[in-house]
Amino acid sequence: MKRPTLNISFPATGCQKLIEVDDERKLRIFYEKRMATEVAADSLGDEWKGYVVRISGGNDKQGFPMKQGVLTQGRVRLLLSKGHSCYRPRRTGERKRKSVRGCIVDANLSVLNLVIIRKGEKDIPGLTDSTVPRRLGPKRASRIRKLFNLSKEDDVRQYVVRRPLTKEGSISS
Structure with a gap:
């Protein structure tokens, strides 16, 4: 069985890191939480003390993405059109029924996307200690x-x- 993965990004530096979680008990703080919820990341380890992360999405073990606003833990089939997340129409006016996951986190996720909101005491190597230069500046x-x-x-x-x-x-x- 594939181990769950955390895809953690830090917008202030532009860095992102994939962390494989070997102990599923560390992920229990995220269970039953919805997308866009802010969670203290202390239970992930000692280096995460003081960090606050926001749940921004994820994929289940079959690869179906989480969709904001679908208040369930399981999978549902929605009729999606232009402007919806999880779908890109190929023709104008095209709609399609697609399977998406609900926005509530549970144990069936293979990847959970997190965004660091508040930095903690220690630096995390590869995430908060280095910065990636922005490619493009603002236009306005x-x-x-x-x-x-x-x-x-x-x-x-x-x-x-x-x-x-x-x-x-x-x-x-």
Whole structure:
């Protein structure tokens, strides 16, 4: 039987780490909790003391994704259309009945996605100690001001992160 896996991300550094859990009793704090619930991660180990994580989703042992708003632990078949999570239509107006998992966590999950909300006392190697540089900067002027702590009078054009534009095989900036 495949062991459950935690997919933990830390948005402040842009890092993400997969952790295989060997003892299922460590996961009991997540059982019966819904997606978007904040949970203290102290029971995962000593290095997780003080950390608070949010449940952001997961997949069950057959690979079906969890869907927010489906208040059940099991699997249901929903008619999904454009704009729904767990489905990408191939044609305009196309709808399809797909199997999805409910948003309540239980023991039948193979992957549980967690996002670190509050950092604890110790650093976790590969997750909170290193940072991954962002590939793309913001486009909107107000978001550029927020990122670089600029006032409304400052010129934003100097701080724009240029994106390389490809035209038929040639690279220009």
